Amino acid sequence: MLSNLGNIILFLNALITLSIIYISIQKIKIKDQVVSKNIYQLSLFQSTLIISSFFILVIGFVTSDFSMITVYQNSHTLKPLIYKISGTWGNHEGSLLLWLIILSLFSFLFLVYNKSRPGNFRIYTLIVQNILILGFLFFLLFNSNPFSAISPIPKEGLGLNPILQDPALAIHPPLLYLGFVGSSIYFSAAIASMLANYPGKLFAQSIKNWVLISWWFQTVGILAGSIWAYYELGWGGFWFWDPVENASLLPWFAMTALFHSLLVLEKRNLFYFWVIILCILTFILCVTGTFLVRSGILNSVHTFASDPSRGIYILFFLSFLILSSVFILFKKFQTGNYKINTNSKETYILVNNWFMIFYLITVLLGTIYPIFTEVLTNHKVSVGPPFYNTVIIPIVVLFLIFMSLGPRTKWIKDRFQDFFLLIKLLTGSILVNFFIVIFFKSYSLLSNLIIISSLFLIFSSLLDLISSLKRTNTDFSRVISHLSFGFLILFIGLNHNFSFEKDFNLKVGEKKKIDDYTVEFEDLKLENFKNYKAVVGNFKIDNNKKKLNLSLNPEIRIYQQPSTLTYEASIRTGILKDYYLTMSNIDRSDYYNIKFQKKPFMLWIWVSVILISAGGLVRLFKNENKIS
Amino acid sequence: MLTKKVKSRVYLISLILVSISIALFFILRSLNNNILYFKTPSDIKLEKTVNYNKIRIGGMVKKNSLKIDSEEIEFTVTDFKNELIVSYRGTVPNLFSEGKGVVAEGVLSDKNFFIADRILAKHDEEYMPPELKDLLKDNVK
Numbered sequence: 065m066l067s068n069l070g071n072i073i074l075f076l077n078a079l080i081t082l083s084i085i086y087i088s089i090q091k092i093k094i095k096d097q098v099v100s101k102n103i104y105q106l107s108l109f110q111s112t113l114i115i116s117s118f119f120i121l122v123i124g125f126v127t128s129d130f131s132m133i134t135v136y137q138n139s140h141t142l143k144p145l146i147y148k149i150s151g152t153w154g155n156h157e158g159s160l161l162l163w164l165i166i167l168s169l170f171s172f173l174f175l176v177y178n179k180s181r182p183g184n185f186r187i188y189t190l191i192v193q194n195i196l197i198l199g200f201l202f203f204l205l206f207n208s209n210p211f212s213a214i215s216p217i218p219k220e221g222l223g224l225n226p227i228l229q230d231p232a233l234a235i236h237p238p239l240l241y242l243g244f245v246g247s248s249i250y251f252s253a254a255i256a257s258m259l260a261n262y263p264g265k266l267f268a269q270s271i272k273n274w275v276l277i278s279w280w281f282q283t284v285g286i287l288a289g290s291i292w293a294y295y296e297l298g299w300g301g302f303w304f305w306d307p308v309e310n311a312s313l314l315p316w317f318a319m320t321a322l323f324h325s326l327l328v329l330e331k332r333n334l335f336y337f338w339v340i341i342l343c344i345l346t347f348i349l350c351v352t353g354t355f356l357v358r359s360g361i362l363n364s365v366h367t368f369a370s371d372p373s374r375g376i377y378i379l380f381f382l383s384f385l386i387l388s389s390v391f392i393l394f395k396k397f398q399t400g401n402y403k404i405n406t407n408s409k410e411t412y413i414l415v416n417n418w419f420m421i422f423y424l425i426t427v428l429l430g431t432i433y434p435i436f437t438e439v440l441t442n443h444k445v446s447v448g449p450p451f452y453n454t455v456i457i458p459i460v461v462l463f464l465i466f467m468s469l470g471p472r473t474k475w476i477k478d479r480f481q482d483f484f485l486l487i488k489l490l491t492g493s494i495l496v497n498f499f500i501v502i503f504f505k506s507y508s509l510l511s512n513l514i515i516i517s518s519l520f521l522i523f524s525s526l527l528d529l530i531s532s533l534k535r536t537n538t539d540f541s542r543v544i545s546h547l548s549f550g551f552l553i554l555f556i557g558l559n560h561n562f563s564f565e566k567d568f569n570l571k572v573g574e575k576k577k578i579d580d581y582t583v584e585f586e587d588l589k590l591e592n593f594k595n596y597k598a599v600v601g602n603f604k605i606d607n608n609k610k611k612l613n614l615s616l617n618p619e620i621r622i623y624q625q626p627s628t629l630t631y632e633a634s635i636r637t638g639i640l641k642d643y644y645l646t647m648s649n650i651d652r653s654d655y656y657n658i659k660f661q662k663k664p665f666m667l668w669i670w671v672s673v674i675l676i677s678a679g680g681l682v683r684l685f686k687n688e689n690k691i692s
Numbered sequence: 693m694l695t696k697k698v699k700s701r702v703y704l705i706s707l708i709l710v711s712i713s714i715a716l717f718f719i720l721r722s723l724n725n726n727i728l729y730f731k732t733p734s735d736i737k738l739e740k741t742v743n744y745n746k747i748r749i750g751g752m753v754k755k756n757s758l759k760i761d762s763e764e765i766e767f768t769v770t771d772f773k774n775e776l777i778v779s780y781r782g783t784v785p786n787l788f789s790e791g792k793g794v795v796a797e798g799v800l801s802d803k804n805f806f807i808a809d810r811i812l813a814k815h816d817e818e819y820m821p822p823e824l825k826d827l828l829k830d831n832v833k
Contacts, residue, residue: 298783426719433723444730446748448797451726455719567782569762576762648783653760659783 066124067132070211073117074204080110081198088191097183099175103190107172110197114168118152118161121210125152131217134158134210140223142595150234151224156358156374157210159237164204166245167197174249174274181262181270188256189249196248199381207377226596226623226630232292236285240312243282244350247315249274250322251347254340255389258396268330268339275326276684279319283677286312291670298631298646300565300661302669305452310431311353314424318346321420324413331475332410337397338417344389349424351382356431405477412470419463426455457510464517464553468524471542489527493519500558507561514557521550541686545679552672555665564662569655576658582606583645583660586615596623601647601656603634618647642666728797733774742800749776749806750795758790769794769806780808 084106091100121134125148130136138155139148152158171193178186204210250271257267289312290302303309322342329339355378404410430447437445468489472482493516500515501507525547532543566578570585584604591598599620606613616634623630636643644661730748749769757768764781767790778796788794788811798808 298785422715425715429719429723433727437727445727446730447723447727451723454722454726569760569765574762646783648785648788650758650760650765650784650788653758655760655762657765657783 065131066120066129067211067213070117070120070124070132071209073113073120074201074209074211077110077113077117078198078201078205080106080113081194081201084110085191085194085198088187088194091187092184092191095184099183099186099190103187104175107168107175107190111165111168111172114161114165117211118165121158121161122149122152125149128221130219130221131213131215132210133212133214136214136218136221138224139221140595141220143224143229144594146231146234147224147229153237153241154224154228154233157204157208159241160200160204160208161210162238162241163245164197164200166242167193167200167248170246170249170274171197171252174253178270181266182260185253185256185260185262185267185270188259189252192252192255193249196252199384203374203377203381207374223623226621226628227296230292230296232288233296236288236292239281239288240285243278243280243285243319244312244315244353246274246278246281247319247343247346247350250278250343251389254343255392258340258392263336264333265330267336268326271343272323272326272330273684273687275319275323276680276687279316279323280677280680280684282312282316282319283673283680286316287670287673287677290673294666295633295635296630298633298648298659300563300633300644300646300659300663302666305427305430305447305449307431308357310427311356314353314427314431315346315349317420317424317427318342318349321417321424322346324416324420328410328413332404334404334410335414337393340393342417344393348382348386348389351378351385355379355382407473408477409470409473409475412466412473415466416470419459419466422459423456427452430455457514460553461510461513461517464514464521464550467546467549468521471528471546472524485527486524489520489523490516492523493517504558504562511557511561515554518550518554518557522547522554525550541679541681541683543679544682545676548672548675548679552669552676555668555672559663559665559669562664565659566661567657567659569650570658571654571656578660580607580609581660583658585656585658596621598622598632599649603645603647603658605643605645605660614643616643616645618645620647620649637667639667640664730795732771733769733776734771736776736800736803737774742803744799746797746799748795748797748812749778750793751776753788753790753792753794755790769796775804776806777804778806778808780811782808782810784811 084103087100087103087106091098121132123129124132124135125139126145128135128139128141128148130139134155134157138151138158143151153162171190174193175186175190253267253271253274257263286309289309293304293309294300294302322339325335325339325342328335355375358374358378404414430451433447434445437443469486496519497512497516501512525543529543529547532539564579568576568578570576570583572585572588575582575584582605584606586602586604589600589602591600599622601618601620603616603618604613605616614636616636618634619632621630621632631646631648633644633646635645641662641664644659644663646659648657650657728746728748730750732749733751736749751769751771754768754770754775759766764779765784766777766779769776769778778798780796780798795812796806796808797810797812798806800806
């Protein structure tokens with residue numbers, strides 16, 4: 065019943081999308097510049113329909129309607145309601161439906177929010193966006209239909225992977241998808257801007273808020289995923305340079321480069337084609353990311369159930385997007401005026417872009433390298449964190465220094481001044497680093513450089529903040545984001561160097577002494593929950609020197625549908641450090657495998673990222689106020 | 693003669709090209725130093741010399757091969773043709789058990805003994821690293 069309704073709505077949607085494209089092309093042909101009422105109505109109808117089809121799927125999940133394959137494969141009657149709902153987008157088909165909602169909704173909103181822009185620019189944007197919608201709609205209908213029926217109807221579902229039954233992972237996909245798919249609208253607008261000859265400043269103004277919105281969601285989405293990895297995967301890290309993580313980071317680099325360049329385009333009317341290239345690149349990387357994740361071509365610890373036929377379709381669509389956008393780009397490309405002064409804000413923003421592109425290429429190469437070696441030499445390889453650490457971290461030092469200098473420079477042309485101030489800041493950073501070294505004992509040269517340069521960025525941003533408080537036209541968003549980025553690198557550096565980790569095996573009742581800490585395994589309890597059983601360990605951590613005495617309770621959860629074990633870490637989050645304990649059992653043995661970790665400043669890593677994203681929000685609201 | 697404008701442009705372009713190629717050179721070199729090859733116990737047997745670089749190995753954990761004391765875990769990895777003893781200090785991921793697939797990262801100490809520093813995590817019991825899937829296809833018919 066629901067399955068039929070869903071299918072009908074999807075087909076209707078395809079028809080509406082086709083008619084929007086048809087009407088729009090007719091308008092372009094007769095050079096009609098007005099976006100007529102029927103286009104608005106169709107767009108609104110399109111968004112409403114796709115949202116209602118999504119709700120039908122949600123209803124299917126909530127009522128456990130196992131006549132739909134998707135529900136059968138990813139749900140179970142005993143699952144808590146919230147995970148029944150989040151199960152809707154926790155699988156491939158449902159998440160594609162979410163993808164379509166965002167495409168359609170952004171298409172409609174862009175149409176509504178740009179009423180003052182020329183009609184042909186808006187109509188071209190609409191056409192490109194609807195071609196994207198159509199492409200993904202066909203993919204959904206013919207390859208990954210969430211409403212496919214199954215008969216005979218199974219009595220019970222297979223259940224959602226327990227590791228995904230988690231609050232952070234319930235919100236992680238929608239956030240990341242808003243970032244990924246949000247970039248589609250400025251891809252469409254970039255193509256439209258070339259086709260409709262609507263370049264420069266005005267184009268920059270039309271897309272800047274959309275870039276910020278998608279960047280914000282991308283940032284917060286990555287954060288939610290990292291926090292989840294930290295407490296759920298049980299190894300205590302939050303970033304592993306895994307292909308799936310990299311797939312979300314690649315567009316983030318492109319977006320960050322993009323909104324910096326947009327500033328130049330808006331203020332100085334420079335870099336127009338570079339901005340266009342970045343707009344196209346961002347969305348292409350988003351689709352590529354989806355391809356890498358969904359096709360199963362890469363070996364990842366996060367690999368979801370994957371299917372090669374999905375990969376082929378996405379690959380085909382991706383090539384179509386790349387070829388056609390590159391074709392349009394070459395056709396419309398004109399060499400512009402790129403004369404900029406070396407010591408100007410423009411140059412520094414360009415430098416930022418070079419760094420972003422460097423990171424992007426590094427991460428991209430590391431991610432896809434295993435595919436090439438396997439095809440060319442038949443060797444199976446994987447690229448581990450050491451590659452990223454050796455290539456990226458030394459460059460971060462330079463990046464942070466440029467990031468401190470850039471904002472102090474004026475537009476167009478600046479003279480070298482404040483030289484002594486910078487020397488003072490640098491001395492200050494080295495001094496603080498010196499105290500950190502004394503307090504925590506020594507660490508590597510590279511870590512020293514990272515900490516000095518991040519302190520340098522923090523100090524110069526703080527000065528920036530103080531001086532901008534005196535002025536009226538303050539740019540809080542930049543100061544907040546840059547300052548927090550400095551803190552982020554500082555805390556990651558400190559965390560990396562002063563984390564403490566020990567693995568050992570214990571039986572119930574045993575004690576283990578590690579440095580000043582004593583870990584005591586007091587007892588085990590068996591608890592029953594609605595959809596799982598849990599073995600809860602009771603551990604006492606003592607430290608006589610620091611008068612520390614805390615009890616941690618890691619769990620082993622035994623799920624029945626599907627039958628899986630998960631290990632829940634027990635984490636005591638503190639202002640200065642986290643204590644982290646995981647326990648796992650081993651076959652045919654009384655021993656339990658214990659991992660005890662002390663992780664300094666974890667909380668502040670999360671807070672820094674939240675503040676970085678807050679900077680973006682401040683800018684967004686400021687832009688909105690300026691318009692109204 | 694080249695005009696001043698053209699000259700400066702040539703300089704700029706060659707500077708950019710040189711810096712791009714240096715960057716690419718370093719990225720690729722570091723990539724080559726940091727890739728991990730995936731090998732099976734049979735691959736290791738077939739090699740003439742023992743290679744002490746870090747690698748990944750994979751296969752099935754042999755039934756009744758797991759030994760544990762308070763410091764380390766020892767087990768045998770098999771691809772149904774050859775075997776390799778693995779010793780490991782650390783926490784094992786979800787679903788590590790006898791008779792199931794495993795991928796471990798570490799170094800060989802000789803042809804029959806592997807010291808792992810990481811056992812890879814998996815998300816669900818149906819998921820199997822692509823390497824392992826191919827391996828089982830070849831050896832178990």
